[in-house]
Amino acid sequence: MARAYRSVLYMPAANPRAMEKAQQLPADAIIFDLEDAVAPAAKIAAREQVVTALETNDYGSRLLILRINGLDTEWGSEDLRLCAGPLAGKIHAVLIPKVNGTADLDRVADIIPETPLWAMMETPLGMLNASEIATHPRLEGMVMGTNDLAKEIGSRFRADRLPMLAGLGLCLLAAKAHDRIILDGVFNAIQDEDGLRFECEQGRDMGFDGKTLIHPAQLAIANDSFAPTAEEIDLARRQIEGFEQALTEGKAVAVVDGKIVENLHVETARKTLDRAEAIAAMAG
Template structure:
């Protein structure tokens, strides 16, 4: 994985051997081999075998994860056991609605980090409990397509119906030290729309965005990386607090604004993220 970055999280169907092989060289931060929505029922067992083989073979540039089928499906438990045995480093669980699901996956795959997808009304209601479940839970992901279906929301510019849930998921993730991954953008050929939605996700505090096509990677990486202006501003804050006249002071003036020590912490985080993104 490139540092701790999760800017671009690309889903690829595990049943597509060509897509799996291509994932080894893509510039996404995380590649997720999908056993759930992207795989037809008759191809589930074959897709599981392909995902297990990919995990065992390794050789991926991005961090590699696998989205299993739900544990309440006929494939979920076998997916989980096979991936745990293969040594998967990251498991994505769909439609998580209870703390018990987090505990069950953590117990059966103790060597894998877990990202829980929140994509149902029950998941939203239990969001804080799920986020605080502990175990191997490392991140929360918003599943916007299933959530839109369940809530009965219509398409809207600026994702108006989802704004409370965008904020709620980030709050829950931050409260419990988890990464927060925004949902997918379905219109593959709408680069402007993706850029705007990714910028919105970053504004809300997400660490990265779920993607469904390699053409979306560059935009997501750019949106969730510090801009040059942000980097320069961060450097100015760090330099100002390093100056002798700032010693012992909690607040100083930088570029016409008052900044405090908390802004120094934020500036240092920006520079660390910039360094990771530049590798």
């Protein structure tokens, strides 16, 4: 069964109470963050706290990802030792910051030979190398780091994210070309529900699988925006039924609601139903 990635919540690994509460949150996935969400003085304690959380808490069927510090920092190597040691089998993936090329993934892959890798896409060089990065055999997903990217390119904030579109598009195409999961970046204004909904809808329209979030208050909007609507589910079912009926009549296409339905539309319809089924399974 397909997995849902509508809402992927960053969880500071230095906050045991937040990690405990995450057991009850309606997030499809959780990123336990040892990097940006943890102050330098708290890095060592955060490692111990995330190990305790993952050993004692029950996160159900949620995807659990650990974001490590970069291997060019004083904390990165020790973070990786957690993945190969106490957290082996307890996390589903390791998220690597500021991936510029496949060599950055190789360095991690050599240390943890089995855990799937995810790449933070947040630098200009990463954008330009996205097609190469997506080919890495251990890569499972890509996460847009739009805050860092905005800093790197010196862009201003715009609600339509015009300065981001080139980078978002490059990474999206790379991920889709190589069948990788790809998540949209965070929305910083946690009290701006209209702005969040606009950005979620924009990301969904572009083709992102879900959105990374920085606060539990953002979960409901992301879950709603990245889920198929009742109308989309109904249309998907009717397209599949109409096409299958057309095949029995020796036709290569069907007509549903006055529009041509070909095999490519049926593939999209099946993906819609798979997504709906995955979301229902999470809710159950």
